[in-house]
Amino acid sequence: xxxxxxxxxxxxxxxxxxxxxxxxxxxxxxxxxxxxxxxxxxxxxxxxxxxxxxxxxxxxxxxxxxxxxxxxxxxxxxxxxxxxxxxxxxxxxxxxxxxxxxxxxxxxxxxxxxxxxxxxxxxxxxxxxxxxxxxxxxxxxxxxxxxxxxxxxxxxxxxxxxxxxxxxxxxxxxxxxxxxxxxxxxxxxxxxxxxxxxxxxxxxxxxxxxxxxxxxxxxxxxxxxxxxxxxxxxxxxxxxxxxxxxxxxxxxxxxxxxxxxxxxxxxxxxxxxxxxxxxxxxxxxxxxxxxxxxxxxxxxxxxxxxxxxxxxxxxxxxxxxxxx
Numbered sequence: 001x002x003x004x005x006x007x008x009x010x011x012x013x014x015x016x017x018x019x020x021x022x023x024x025x026x027x028x029x030x031x032x033x034x035x036x037x038x039x040x041x042x043x044x045x046x047x048x049x050x051x052x053x054x055x056x057x058x059x060x061x062x063x064x065x066x067x068x069x070x071x072x073x074x075x076x077x078x079x080x081x082x083x084x085x086x087x088x089x090x091x092x093x094x095x096x097x098x099x100x101x102x103x104x105x106x107x108x109x110x111x112x113x114x115x116x117x118x119x120x121x122x123x124x125x126x127x128x129x130x131x132x133x134x135x136x137x138x139x140x141x142x143x144x145x146x147x148x149x150x151x152x153x154x155x156x157x158x159x160x161x162x163x164x165x166x167x168x169x170x171x172x173x174x175x176x177x178x179x180x181x182x183x184x185x186x187x188x189x190x191x192x193x194x195x196x197x198x199x200x201x202x203x204x205x206x207x208x209x210x211x212x213x214x215x216x217x218x219x220x221x222x223x224x225x226x227x228x229x230x231x232x233x234x235x236x237x238x239x240x241x242x243x244x245x246x247x248x249x250x251x252x253x254x255x256x257x258x259x260x261x262x263x264x265x266x267x268x269x270x271x272x273x274x275x276x277x278x279x280x281x282x283x284x285x286x287x288x289x290x291x292x293x294x295x296x297x298x299x300x301x302x303x304x305x306x307x308x309x310x311x312x313x314x315x316x317x318x319x320x321x322x323x324x
Contacts, residue, residue: 158189229324
């Protein structure tokens with residue numbers, strides 16, 4: 001279980017103006033600014049949960065992850081992961097967690113992947129039987145058999161990320177921290193990574209905390225969302241609660257032949273092109289079925305699609321609401 005209570009973290013950052021004169025001045029005296037990364041955040045994650053931790057750039061997501069990993073020490077507050085304080089019991093703590101930073105690598109660049117895996121095995125002092133079992137399972141699930149003898153520098157980004165995820169799970173961690181694990185991946189690689197993360201969460205009970213800007217990752221992998229902004233937790237709820245909080249309007253995309261259909265109550269035109277309309281519909285004023293029947297009575301429909309508010313739109317609306 002993960003528990004954070006009233007966590008604060010600030011950073012001292014040097015500042016100077018551009019130009020040669022300011023550069024010389026900075027050699028003698030520097031101006032500093034205190035940046036408040038976390039401002040009293042509190043939340044808990046139960047064993048086996050998959051939680052999406054979202055927010056704009058600079059909101060404090062990576063700082064929170066690094067505190068939970070034991071990389072950073074907060075200024076004050078309580079943080080416990082599996083009953084341990086990460087920065088005080090680092091050796092015992094890291095044996096029970098796995099970490100994947102989408103823009104950092106734990107693989108050695110010039111050696112074959114299998115050599116990196118064996119070095120990680122020795123670092124974590126993983127039992128050889130457990131290591132071989134995990135390696136066999138991960139190789140099969142992530143399709144790594146053709147990659148193990150290849151140096152990391154020769155892999156594509158998608159191939160390397162699959163290897164990074166495998167490396168983080170070789171020692172059977174109870175908690176997996178994922179910081180933008182699908183950044184830069186193609187569609188096929190993203191789907192493979194999502195399916196694997198979903199599987200280890202549901203079948204092995206691995207607790208997953210995921211930070212990402214890709215809302216498709218959030219929709220595919222998590223039920224619960226934590227929204228952070230300006231160093232504070234602004235929202236803690238499920239995807240369904242987020243959808244209910246957001247607009248209930250439906251979007252109707254209509255392809256038609258002949259006369260443009262007339263609109264009625266509950267419909268608002270958002271886009272018009274020849275033979276195509278995009279409408280916003282308020283189901284409280286007119287049910288979707290009645291709206292389709294109305295449009296069909298006005299013109300010949302070639303196609304019609306109905307969609308709700310996308311996850312990206314919901315999150316963007318939350319950012320606007322909280323001014324972040």
